[in-house]
Amino acid sequence: MKIGYSFWGFLGSGITDTPDGGRSHRRPLIDAIQAAGHQVVFLQPDRDLAEAGDRIAAPYRFDSGLPDVDVLFTEWRWPIPGRNTTACGAQGHTCDLHRQAELLGHYTDGLGLPTIIWDKDRQLPAGDPLRRRSGVVVCDAAVSPSPGARSLLFPLDDALLHAADPVALAAQARPFPLSYIGNQYDRDEAFHRYFAPAAARLPHWVAGKWHDTRRWPHVTFVGRVPFREVSRMYGESLATVLLLPDRYAAVGQMTQRIFEALLAGCLPLAPATIAHTERFVPDELIVNDGAEVVTAVQRLWSIAATTEHANLIAACLAKLEMFRLSHQLQTLQEILAELAPLRPQTIGARR
Structure with missing residues (x-):
């Protein structure tokens, strides 16, 4: 499957003055997903290059547009006043939330594309309609996930x-x-x-x-x-x-x-x-x-x-x-298999 992956962070060491707990486990997970035969395209900016000057080698691909994908997978972003809730171009603005809204609007709402939301910070409200939407799977990095959510722990290589x-x-x-x-x-x-x-x-x-x-x-x-x-x-x-x-x-x-x-x-x-x-x-x-x-x-x-x-x-x-990566990959593979029949036929027909 072709997975459109949205994350706001780094694949490498990144920069010091920013929080990103995903640096220890994101790249091994992506590598394992691709080794399992899936394609991954990143849908947020390449912060490694833009902010850290770190050119991460292939097989990683970034796309600022809306490419054809089979599944949208997003590390959930939430409103942070004064940062991603301000106008684009404002001082200190980050566009992670706006981009996530664009992706959800296009893929999840517009195309009815299967969507995985990894609520790594437990910020998706319990009453959010996305939790009840067909074709959307919410994952928590918890032993006891929220009602209706799946457990996808932070993976250890x-x-x-x-x-x-x-x-x-x-x-x-x-x-x-x-x-x-x-x-x-x-x-x-x-x-x-x-x-x-x-x-x-x-x-x-x-x-x-x-x-x-x-x-x-x-x-x-x-x-x-x-x-x-x-x-x-x-x-x-x-x-x-x-x-x-x-x-x-x-x-x-x-x-x-x-x-x-x-x-x-x-x-x-x-x-x-x-x-x-x-x-x-x-x-x-x-x-x-x-x-x-x-x-x-x-x-x-x-x-x-x-x-x-x-x-x-x-x-x-x-x-x-x-926490083994192999265990978390198995969970993700099971979710992808469940979502595969829900892909709109028009997506495959466009290729």
């Missing part, structure tokens, strides 16, 4: 999981007991409950865009870091805390941070308030508050570089099986 060596990761020097990489968005309360109290007692750092840090004058914020630095920074850290917005935690939507950290040997502590926590980490890494974060990190420090440490990393890596 199988090769990276196979290559992870718990013994070698445990042997690495880790000068920082505690770290966090991620942006502030809707994480204030989780940060205040779990990370900030621990930061008062442990050497640490926090990387990412945190625009208002007045509640935590004792926390060391280092600002945004280039994507290529993420693995190195996790590789110098013993543990991190999986901080999620409430709308993620309630349905067990784990971000890519869990495998970014673990592939570098940084052990993830998971708040007990996250639904399905036991599926993400071993019981001994589940915490209820900042005091338990301190206790857990101190224990990890006491076993660092030992066989017990390596075994714990191995147990965590085993929990990543659910």
